[in-house]
Amino acid sequence: MSSYLFSLGRFSFRHKWWVIGAWVAALAILAGLIAGLNPKFSKDFELPGTDGGVAMEQMEQHFSELTKSQTEANTLVLIATDKNNPSDKLANHVDAINKLVADLQGLPEVADKSTIVNPVLAAKAMPAMAGKVLGDDGRVGLITVHQKLNVMDLKPKDKEALTEVLDKHRGNGLQVEATLGVMQAQEEAGKAEMIGFAIAFVVMIVAFGAIVAAFIPLITGIVGVGLTMMLLMVSSKFMTVNQTATAIVTMLGIAVSIDYALFIVTRYRTERARGGDPADAAGRAVGTAGSAVVFAGLTVIVAVAALMVIGIPLITQMGLGAAIAVAVAVLAGLTLIPALLGATGKYAFSPKIPWIRHAEESATGDTLGVKYGRAIVKRPIPFIVGGLAILAVAAIPMSHMQLGMDTVSDDEVAGQQLLKRGFGEGTGAELFVVVHTEQGTVTAAANTAVAQIQKMDKNVVNPALLTWIGNGKDAKNPNVDANTALILVTPTSAASSEATHQLVEDIRALSPQIEAKGGEIHVGGQTAIMADLTAKLDKALIPYLLVVVGLAFLIMIGVFRSLWVPLIGTLGFIFSVLATFGATVWFFQDGSLGLIDHTKPLLSFLPIFLIGVVFGLAMDYQVFLVTRMREEYIHGMTAKDAIIAGYRHGARVVTSAAIIMISVFSAFMLAPDTMAKMMGFSMAIAIFFDAFIIRMTVVPAVIALLGDRAWGLPKWLDKVVVNFDIEGEAVRDRGLQPAAA
Incomplete structure (x- = not known):
């Protein structure tokens, strides 16, 4: 395979403008199709094959008006007097409440102003229904505001219009809060991604020690994600594609695009230093690093596409969309990267930044990565024990992990507390x-x-x-x-x-x-459907884990031609995932260190989401670092020297890629919502545990302990497994012979 990739990389380098033009043309064609077809992403959430799904189908068929009203924003506004002053009741604040009601009636798209009433007056008019609008002995009131706004289309401005009214009427002995409805409007996406891109750019400048090269992975990421999103949008004209499913496409597409670009561009610089024609250097980079990219991408595709086994349409769409994003990232790495390197020519690694040390590889220099590798090879057992001990301790809180679909945002907590005080926790969860x-x-x-x-x-x-x-x-x-x-x-x-x-x-x-x-x-109803979703995810977790780990294990046997290396990598991933769950429980469920204000159980879909995405990225780092170790081993180095060589050539790129991903995911912790913080934290800590403790420490230490035994297959299996030549032995020196002569 490396020979084909060599030819593809050299072709893309030499015919750079044709290749770049082809990518631009693909974007233009898709943009034209979108303009002509005007496709729309779906915003409906369906859970077919469940009792809740059947109930909603029957409601839509036989109670269509009620079903429609449930898709629109129904906000619960709570008003209360000071709970420390039992003698003060809402009946003493009728005029103030009337003013609040008038402003609520003036909100945009109110369905029927007559339904927004003062709870004190409503209780007097209909004593039999008083318990539904007045609670806590007349000290808590409930006003329902129904707006003709689809809950899937809510914008931050809808929420702001309501919160301005609430702020206006707080005080003078009244607490005014709200929950559900427009309070669940999400902030516009993009802020976290922009922060992540900015950090990624800085890290890549440090990694390459040059400005121009740092732009290449960013361009590849933007083009790859943009192309994938356009493909999904066009396909939504002919099939159902939920808008929610596109979030993972953006997140994972950026991640793998930058990872793959870092790896190939770094290898290209190494090959240029060896001499020969630049086009041949690009070919060798794609034939060697590109081979690793293909198999790393295949592993990620398996991990995310396996989400289909869960049987939930939304998650299936997430998996397929993410798989397409990874496939596009691989294709961009094999063609667009060498084309951009050809376009930038001798300026690819300029202007150089002199104060950045070790930006370029050295066969003799002692970088931090090389020193760390030598320490691991010299005494592997303490690193193995220490690394696994850290993960084991971090995993302890997982013993009391709770899963749920608590979608209440931080802004709703005060309203939920008043709801519980006056009417019980289940109000609004009918x-x-x-x-x-x-x-x-x-x-x-x-x-x-x-x-x-x-x-x-x-x-x-x-x-x-x-x-x-x-x-x-x-x-x-x-x-x-x-x-x-x-x-x-x-x-x-x-x-x-x-x-x-x-x-x-x-x-x-x-x-x-x-x-x-x-x-x-x-x-x-939403409560029952969320319960069904939680149950379905719980049942699917183990089968999904087995499918992902099993298929990836088989792929890695072919990649590394070893049983030990795939086994070590897979077991290490399990350690890092358990540690991630434990750390997330400790911070978000237990509320340790005061990282969040309002604790809640872990989201039901978080375990499967983490397993799919993080396993894919973990195998990326495994392939990038360990394939170079194997490459040096099969070309004559001792097992221990090959490990050090792997650190020399791969530590910097793996470290840079991991820091970028941690930064991108950590940026989501800046969001005001606990759910977004939980997702960002869990992804960031998972990358930290897996990249630095498992891939950079434990796996190489175990390989050092095994020595030559790590690199081999039983004879019967060696005959069955196809030699993919992922190390690029067939193209390792192609194009260098004339220079040597």
Whole structure:
């Protein structure tokens, strides 16, 4: 394979303007298709094959207006008096509350102003319903604001319009907060990426010691991610592509593009120093480093594409989109990078920055990487024990890890606390119980469902008031001749709590009794769907881990032609992932060191997300560092000298790539939301643990301990495994013979 890649790299270098033109043309064609087709990303979240998904399908079919209202922003505004002053009630603040109501009615896209009312006056007008709008003995009030804004289209300005009203009416004995609805609008994306790009540029200047070379990986990353996003947008015209799925495309596309570019450009500089024609140097760089890039990319593609085994459309789209991004990054590394190197010519590594030491490789210089490698080779056991001990200690908090889908933002916490104080944690987390029959009317089945749910009184708010509404044609009597019933159940516990999840399952367990009445029962709504999502992710975690690790292990056997090296790399990844979970639990679930203000369980999708993305990046670093060790070993170096040579040529690029990724992910911790901080922290700490402790320390130390045994296959397996020549032996000296003569 290296011979083909050599030819491709040399061709791209020599025909640089044609290659660059082809990439520009591809971008232009896709931009034209987007302009002509006007495709749109989907914003609907579906969970087919689950009970919650069935419930929502039946709601959409039989209660379409209600279903539509659930897709629009329903914000809960809470008002309260000082809890330390029991004698002060909201009835003493009627005028102030009326002014608040008037401003809330003036918000954009309010569906029906008449539904936004003073809870004190509403309680007096309808005493039977007072408990729904006044709580804590009249000291906490609830106002629901329904705006015709799709929850998937909410913008920061929608949230700002509401918060300005809340700020205006706080004080004078009143606390005014809000939760759900427009309070869940997300900040515009891009800030973290821009910070990450800025840091990446600085790190690459240090890595190359030159300005022009530092731009090449950035250009490749921007072109690669841009092309992938355009491909996904065009495909959304013909198939469903959720906008949420594009986040991982941007994150991973930037990461691998920069990684691959760093590796190939660094190898090109090494080959240029060896002499010969620059086009041949580009060919050798692509034939050697490019081979490693191909297999590193293949490993990442396997890791993210395997997300399909989970069976959730959104996550499947994430995996496929990320796989396309990685494939484009590999193609850019093999063609666009040598073309850009050809275009910049002798100026690629200029202007040089003189005060940056060791920017260029030296066969004799003792860099920090070389010194570290020598120390590991000399005494590998302390490094193995020390590295694994650090990870083991970091993993300890994982023993009490909790998973959930708590999507409450930090700005909503005060509102949630007032909601809990006045009306219970489950308010706003309602369950939509759907009872349906194909055999006449649903009356008997619906009455049975209501009666049975009322018996779950410890977990249901106001069970005696439970009732059902049908889909009958008579608007005044919808329960007459109805074949579908809807029961709104408010749990006493929070949406993400185990008690609420158990309530969902208890209601679903009524299925035999409902079937005896000729009907079927399903539980839907956001709370139930999130519970289903958590359960589905929990079940998929182990199969996904086995698929990813198993396939990647087989690929690495072919890459390294060894059993020990893939085994060490895979086991090391497990250590780093467990340590990542433990550290994330310690900071975000336990609230240690005060890093966050509001603790919460780890997001249910975080383990699978981490395994997919971090495993891919970890194998990148494994391939980049260890393939050079193997390359030097098979060309005559001793096992220990080959390890040191691997550090000489690979430590700087792996360190630079890891620092860039840590910086990019850490930038997300600057976001005000705990969820974004959790994602950024977990990704950054995972890269730190895996790149520096496992790939740069433990793996080379174990290889040093094994010596020659690390590099070999059993004879029977050696005959079966194809020799991919990832070290580029066939092209190692191509183009140098004339110079030598």
